[in-house]
Amino acid sequence: MTSVVRNLRAVAVLGMVAGTMAAGTMLAGVPALAADPVKIGLILPMSGPFASTGKQIEAAVRLYQQVNGDSVAGRKVEVIVKDDTGVAPDMTKRLAQELVVKEKVSVLAGFGLTPLALSAAPVSEQAKTPMIVMAAASSVITTKSPYILRTSGTLPQSAATIAQWAAKNGATKMYSMVTDYGPGIDAETVFKTRFAASGGSVVGDVRIPLKNPDYGPFMQRAKDTAPDAIFAFVPSGEGASFMKEFAERGLAKAGVRLLATGDVTDDDILPAMGDAAIGTVTAHYYSAAHPSPENKAYVEAFRKANGGLRPNFMSVGGWDGMHLVYEVLRKTGGKADGDSFVAAAKGMSWTSPRGPVAIDADTRDIVQDIYLRKVERQDGELFNVEFDKVAAVKDPGKGG
Amino acid sequence: MVSLPAESPQASDHASRGRPVTRLERRSRWRWHEILFWLAVASCPLVVPDDLVLASQVLIAGLFALSLDLLLGYGGIVSLGHAAFFGVGAYAAGLLARHGWGEPISGLLLSGALAGLLGFALSFIIVRVRGIALLMVTLGVSLVLHEAAVKGYAVTGGDDGLQGIVLDPLLGLFPMDMWGRTAFGYSLAVAFAGFLLARRLVSSPFGLALQGMRENGRRMAAIGAPLRRHSALIYTVSAALAGVAGALLTQTTEFVSVEVLGFQRSAEVLIMLILGGAGHLYGAFIGAAVFMIVRDQLAAANPEYWFFWLGLMLVLVVLFARGGIIGGIATIAAHFRKGGSR
Structure with a gap:
């Protein structure tokens, strides 16, 4: 009798293992079907104490695609959002690794706080994947990998x-x-x-x-x-x-x-x-009250798309990050490998809702009016x- | 009998009433499902080659939960601050690697030893308190260490985390790679070694004494068992194992954040263990796997509100599957068996 119990228990354990494995296999996901879209892995704090940052940036990214279309230079741009809870750098790093290895993203983006950006920097360097910092604001971040670009600002x-x-x-x-x-x-x-x-x-x-x-x-x-x-x-x-x-x-x-x-x-x-x-x-670097036609249109569209929410400086980092991706792809004719991407991005300048901005060709950091x-x-x-x-x-x- | 199958290893032993030695021998024999379990884990690189990073972190969390299982599931000693040892191990490994000691295996052992040393020192307090006081002491220690790590900016990097960890290739051959292959193999080897140690420990006379302590400490004292010495020993072993798990996380991610000492980590490991089933050894790994995979899936499907579903799942498991997943399934299995024999 007891041996039967033991065997059943064994079956139960096996079932668990099988379940675990099955879940793991599901995780592996299905291969992409469409003709080679450019994937952007957006890692943001969507829950936890810094969720407002994630919400603003995600909203701006979605808005950018809504306004400017979801394809550029003949390639569809696909955004994959991942939540890193804002306080777990080991999770950010794992998500970055998974996005590169599994989802084969061409660009990593987001990064709500400095520790999170720093933990993902080695992934960008190893995989030669461009990493667009849309929020984190320590000076040192852009020095941690030659593929890091910043569209927020520094303290x-x-x-x-x-x-x-x-x-x-x-x-x-x-x-x-x-x-x-x-x-x-x-x-x-x-x-x-x-x-x-x-x-x-x-x-x-x-x-x-x-x-x-x-x-x-x-x-x-x-x-x-x-x-x-x-x-x-x-x-x-x-x-x-x-x-x-x-x-x-x-x-x-x-x-x-x-x-x-x-x-x-x-x-x-x-x-x-x-x-x-x-x-x-x-x-x-940004105020929602900035008096420019670009900003007026931006604030209006942002509010309309998000139930009256006012865009903040985090959102504009997300908006400009997307703009950078689109402009680079236009310039490279759809080529998104790390070296061509960063080379094309260096020295680029445009008029953002916040005013004129440029990517410093030496530091890959943002140059902007304060x-x-x-x-x-x-x-x-x-x-x-x-x-x-x-x-x-x-x-x-x-x-x- | 109905309630017993939930703890079937103990139940079957009680039923057999053999001599202690044969009982221990029988318990330490490898069963086919155990071998299958480890084969299944080892087959991860073939089955889920793209998820090895997650798999290695599941193994690390499982090893950490296993260290708590020794303490809580077998020794009956509760702890709300087990992350203290995990974190000490993690920081020790990080600081060693950062200051030139890049060899992983010796770094891992040294870090584990350091965490064990801290555990041994603390055990002098731990053996003197029980119940709520024990919860407070363990919680307090982990909070103190967490604050120290936040404030010690020059050494630990504070909230920014410890940067610049450079590790030698494992065994001089395998550097850590993007796909997590080395990380997985290394984690699997260390987790399995830790498991063997834990398994050997709980099926030894010392392990039996521990379970006696858990079931009825006063009676154990009455028959002359050195309770404090047992408690101190298991606390030290558990701390060292937790430290090894922490060091493993540092070495596979090449980064340390203050979160390794955070209360959330202590709470999560407790959740994993309860979810999987305390006092089963395998409960630790199964709890960690279910918790982390479910969390990963929920967070991908619903990046904003996934905590809700996680919470709901925990409440349901605790309400309807006493003894965790292993216990719950065994109970269901026992009911079926009863129905069938009628």
Whole structure:
């Protein structure tokens, strides 16, 4: 009797193995049927704390194909979206590997945060697959593989611009608050050097944890040092809770101004921040209020396609990433191998919804105008209204 | 009898009432389905040649779950912070490789030894607490280590992860490749070795003593079993095995992120083990395979809301298949058999 039980159990285990194997075989998928489409593997945080980034970029990518058609230079462009949850670099790397090996993608794209982009960089280098960084903003990323191109921006671009503006506009004592990971440390370093070079002094600095940050105590500490202004960077999506604590701890009342990179007054969540955000000066590469016909058309189409959602700087990174793919394919006549792709992309320039942009031929990083903006109410909604700009900013984080 | 088949290895042993030695001999004999299981796993490169990266990560997760199975399924010691050892192993392997020690196998063993050492040190606390306090202590240790890794930016790379890990080719012959072939072969060899060790351990007198502890610690103490020494030993072995799994992840992905120490990893390994069935050895691997393959499929089909389906599946398994997948299927099988013999 017991031996029968044991045998049945064995059968059960076997069944499990068979099931597992079957699932694995299913995973292997069916070979592509259509005449050789160009596949883009889009790895984004679609769930978890940074899901808003993934949502914005995916929406922009879909919109680009909707507006410009889904084929270019005689080849269909197919986008495969994968979710890496935003906090698991080992998963990002595996997804990148699978996309290259299994799906045979020609281009890897997306990459919400710096650690995720860094983990996938070796895959791009080994497989000679172009990798378009649409969000992550540490300087160092583009140096990690000769096939990496960036269509978002770098933190030093914004941080250097705001540092110079702050020094010119009467701030002498500033306090730096950044999130404790790659881009934050980049921002802090560049801000400190640029601000000091312009004659200001940083009276204190703090790095806030990336996960589950509580801004209250940090605000209090900043307030206690009585600076003229605070310099801040937090990742896209975190701005609302940052702003809430800034208001609640009464820093504005104590005469402390808030100067930040545009990540803090992210267009996606800015409308929900309320009057506390008004007057915040930021430097960044994209504002939904950018006054240009290209941007007007972009914002309108984006809102229409996404139930009124306002596009933010993440979305424009996705849009321009797709534009880069399309333009490169047009230039190479549909050739999408890594070397021809990157060679064609180097030095390319176009007019994006954010303004004129170019791909630096040396660093493969983006060159773009950085705007100075102030949060104002326009037609009843809060916007980052641009009032000045620094033209064609190269990434200062690479010593350029 | 109805409830017993869910734990049939133990059940059949109770029923046979043989001398302890013959019982142990019988238990340690290889059964045909075990051989088939490993043959099936080894056939992955032929059956699913494009999914070896996932397969190797399943094996690594399975090995990690196995280390927890020794502790929880056999020793009855709960842990909410098993990722502490996994993470220490992962970082040790990463730091070794980054600072010139690129030989994989010795790196793996050293990392496992380091995690085991930490386990041994902690076991002095672990053996003194039980129940909720034990959960808190294990959770606390992993949180402390996680924070240390985040703050130790200069050493660990903080939230950006540890970069620049360069590994020598395995055995001087096989470098890690894009398709995950080396990663799979290496993971399979290490997971199988770990499994052999665990199997040998649980079918030894020490393994029986552990199960006695799990079932009734007071009675074991009354018959003179050195409970604390047993607990400390199994905790150390389990920690070392978890460290090996962590090191294996580092070596096959050539990257370490702070997530290796995260609470989510501790929780997931517990889920995998419960899903597969604790106290079965194979439950660890089957739980890991089902969890990761289902997650992969759901995330591909539904990139935004797949956590919902995963959660639903877990609730259903825990409600309707007590003893995990292995236990559940065995129960169903037993019912059929009963019906048939009537």
